[in-house]
Amino acid sequence: MAADKSWKTAFAIYLQPRVVSMVFLGFSAGLPFLLVFSTLSAWLRDEGIERTVIGFFSWVGVIYSIKVFWAPVIDRLPIPLLTRLLGKRRSWMLLAQIGIALGLSGMASLDSHTQLRLCALLAVGVAFCSATQDVVIDAFRIETADARYQGAMAAAYVLGYRIALLMAGAGAFYIAEYSSWNSAYSVMAATMSVGIFTTLTLREPEHRRVESARKVESRLESALGVSGRASFGQRMAAGFTDAVLSPFVEFFSRNGRTGLIILLLVAVYKMSDITMGVMANPFYLDLGFSKKDIAEISKVFGFFMTIAGAALGGALVVRYGVMRPLLLGSVMVVATNLLFAVLALSEPSKLLLAAVISADNLSGGLATSVFIAYLSGLTSTAYTATQYALFSSLMTLPAQFLGGFAGLVVDHYGYYIFFIYASAVGLPAISLVLLLIGRERRAKMLAQRP
Incomplete structure (x- = not known):
């Protein structure tokens, strides 16, 4: 994309109806996530359920990491009658949303003491429908707009998702405090109507034979x-x-040996960010900040700076294309991790904490929206759901594995060395982006030769 586009034109993309719709779909995707994780854990503990049992409930999260296994079904299998009425993507989206709403309603009607096993089964069902919805929304987003919109659509999605996390987290706690957990889950089930209504009003993207x-x-x-x-x-x-099999073969047929470099970049791009995130809250507590300080600074500043970073990332994609903002995002994540190293050597200061958290969330939001735009451009419209599900799983699994060693590094070497290490983990991503930019420029030069 030409760099002479004005910033006004770049940010005006957020007024496009297809971009605005992603706020509501992001809300629908984010709402069930905490309701089968930390909010559910709080409900069970508040009811006196043993911590060992609550720990087993965390295995529900595995479903989100293995969604690539049923993504090919979503790409290929029509739903009788529903697909004919709504189309390939909206039919699966609506079915998943109805499944989430019914699952949450079922959980709301249970007694957690006498029907704990049924509660676990319903939580698995909600997580499965939620992961399915994620796959379909990603495919819908990619197919409904070209590459220059993808950063902005990702930013709008992040906004809706973050609002939903507030609703399913703090909102559910408030309802439970003044009424009951069953009422909280009933309200959350009803709130899924936002996604259902949005799906019914959207236009199905055009599906062309590739x-x-x-x-x-x-x-x-x-x-x-x-x-x-x-x-x-x-x-x-x-x-x-x-x-x-064809989605994987097609990817390498289209990209050749460069496909290996691309997949390596997908695997390492979020490593620095995720590795640091594992130890963030323990670090704040060990510095002496109270839980109230952490909540006010990290949640308030974190929310708005993440949204601002994501919005800026979307505008940068419109103005400069994907690769240069992708490089900027990788550099910013590494640099902000070094700021945490500075914080580790400084006297505890709320002002400094707010500044570092703001920088971290700004860079994280920017890198996330740009990276989603990049991943979206890697897919073929013939296999959108399958290929993007593969990329999103590859994006998180290696980083989460490496993040498991974060505490080991802190215990042996301290926070200062840990944050240096977390920054160093991001250097391969910078190198791979530079390599891909160089290959892209050489390919353009060869194409322009007579």
């Missing part, structure tokens, strides 16, 4: 000897090949 993807499927079917589809077994094998 000829290059069809050729990949034909070649793969021939190579595996199932192209004839004469028997039931061959038809099943061909369907599995087209839905599950």
